[in-house]
Amino acid sequence: MEKFTSKITRAKCPAQLIYNRFESLEGLSSILHHEKIDHVEASRDECQIAVKGIGPIGVKVDAREPFKTLKYTSTNGKPIAFTVWLQLVEVSSQDTRIRLTLHADIPLVLRFMLKKKLQSGLDQAADQIASAFSF
Template identity: 35%
Template sequence: MALNKYVSEVKVIEHNQQVVFNYLSNFENLSTYLNSGLIEKITEKVPQIKITDFESDRDSCKFNITGLGLAEIKIVNREPFKTIKVKSSGGLPLSFTFWIQLMPVNEYKTKMRLTLHAEMSMMIKMMAGSKLEEGINQLADTLSKLPYQ
């Protein structure tokens, strides 16, 4: 298993850094958004991946991915208003650590960048490596457009 690093483009979010941090550091907020249609959109774009049984609380979420098994993601560190660190667990054939990094532009704008460290076999990398590169940027774009409150 080798460690691979993927970094998103920097996105600008039209909200205050504290508001963005508070929203993203609570998986219950993401649950509402995911269950309102995002999971179906992911399945439409990538029909090989079907996500079911999504559940979450403030610090973690879990869901089944058809053909891969149960995925669990937990927030393992919050550095207020700057960084959210997430780790995977569960039965997936890869493990990852994921950072959401936030930096204020001004009082009403925040820059965000995602970094993913994925540990996976060479075979998984050959099959999914380019998709992870593309996926990290799509995720950053999606997160930059969430209904922050």
């Protein structure tokens, strides 16, 4: 599996606020780009997303460590098997550091094409989470 780690970003809020937003997959549909999505089915622990041109993608919450770590894992391994960790370190009540880590089983043929895009996407996601929680 290939490992990608985002840059560390900073949110101006307590870790609990970020953790509470991401610990349930039920709210995932509100942050997805609906023009690329055919269907979303979500519960607290699992989510099935039908993406146009790709097909179904399943994600489940694999582990929770309150206010510190969330681990998400693909459920069907398609288009690729992956695991994502959202790591939170609360420095103070108005300073939480955020890091995303992705382990992805990328086929050798696609590895070169996807490596930079996945790294860039992970960094952008970390930036977006930090800015969304910095009020």
